[in-house]
Amino acid sequence: MDTVLEIKDLTVSFDGFKAVNDVSTAVKKGDIHFFIGPNGAGKTTLLDAICGRVKPAAGSIFFKDCGDVTKLAEHEIVERGIGRKFQVPSVFNSITVFENMELAAEKKRTIFSTLFSKLSQEQMERIEYVLNIIGLYEKRFEKPAALSHGEKQWLEIGMLFVQQPEIMLLDEPVAGMGRKETDKTGELLKEIAKDCSVVVVEHDMDFVRDFASTVTVLHEGTLLVEGDMEEVQKDPRVIEVYLGRGGE
Numbered sequence: 001m002d003t004v005l006e007i008k009d010l011t012v013s014f015d016g017f018k019a020v021n022d023v024s025t026a027v028k029k030g031d032i033h034f035f036i037g038p039n040g041a042g043k044t045t046l047l048d049a050i051c052g053r054v055k056p057a058a059g060s061i062f063f064k065d066c067g068d069v070t071k072l073a074e075h076e077i078v079e080r081g082i083g084r085k086f087q088v089p090s091v092f093n094s095i096t097v098f099e100n101m102e103l104a105a106e107k108k109r110t111i112f113s114t115l116f117s118k119l120s121q122e123q124m125e126r127i128e129y130v131l132n133i134i135g136l137y138e139k140r141f142e143k144p145a146a147l148s149h150g151e152k153q154w155l156e157i158g159m160l161f162v163q164q165p166e167i168m169l170l171d172e173p174v175a176g177m178g179r180k181e182t183d184k185t186g187e188l189l190k191e192i193a194k195d196c197s198v199v200v201v202e203h204d205m206d207f208v209r210d211f212a213s214t215v216t217v218l219h220e221g222t223l224l225v226e227g228d229m230e231e232v233q234k235d236p237r238v239i240e241v242y243l244g245r246g247g248e
């Protein structure tokens with residue numbers, strides 16, 4: 001599989017403390033790539049570095065043919081096709097599901113300076129396509145308050161996906177969900193991964209087991225082990241620092 005994102009010797013420091021310490025890894029096209037590890041391992045900081053929220057002290061992040069994105073501003077990284085969903089919700093509660101999707105699609109439109117005030121036919125079709133994938137087409141005229149917790153998360157994922165990113169970064173997308181919603185989220189990510197690589201920070205090990213193509217284990221800022229879930233979960237180092245300590 002082709003590499004979409006290559007992280008090389010990445011170090012992120014906060015006042016000299018290395019939250020991410022000399023990490024090298026790669027995300028492949030169409031992969032659902034999980035980053036796991038104990039609290040404070042550096043997972044969220046790694047996502048922050050990829051989307052430009054924090055700047056590394058050393059190392060680089062190569063994205064497709066865009067060169068090293070650590071040199072770019074956050075909005076420029078979004079424009080290149082790296083989308084990030086934060087743990088804090090970003091849907092607008094006073095407008096409908098459809099209008100939220102419209103607004104998300106417009107964000108991209110503004111960035112690319114489209115001159116027309118109405119959404120194009122193509123954008124409308126894209127919104128309808130994404131609403132169907134996230135299972136909210138029937139609820140498109142509802143306000144987010146009428147949605148379940150899971151549905152709100154899918155709306156947010158949909159609002160990212162409608163912008164047609166090439167990589168989507170998700171921080172604990174199934175937190176607070178029951179098993180049924182979690183499984184549905186996994187199926188959604190599989191559908192999304194047909195068009196877009198998905199990078200997920202997660203603590204729910206059943207979810208990781210069921211849906212990961214690649215798993216990277218971080219511990220105290222460093223990369224401990226990487227591989228498929230089967231290899232990773234039987235690795236004694238991972239059992240020692242994470243799984244064996246009830247990390248899940």
Ligand SMILES: Nc1ncnc2c1ncn2[C@@H]1O[C@H](COP(=O)(O)OP(=O)(O)OP(=O)(O)O)[C@@H](O)[C@H]1O
Nearest residue numbers: 014018019037038039040041042043044045046201
């Ligand atoms: N802005 C910051 N300033 C100072 N220290 C920070 C900052 N952000 C993160 N850290 C520290 O960096 C380390 C890694 O944090 P990070 O949030 O990346 O871990 P994590 O693996 O995502 O943990 P969790 O699973 O608990 O979310 C922690 O020790 C944290 O306290």
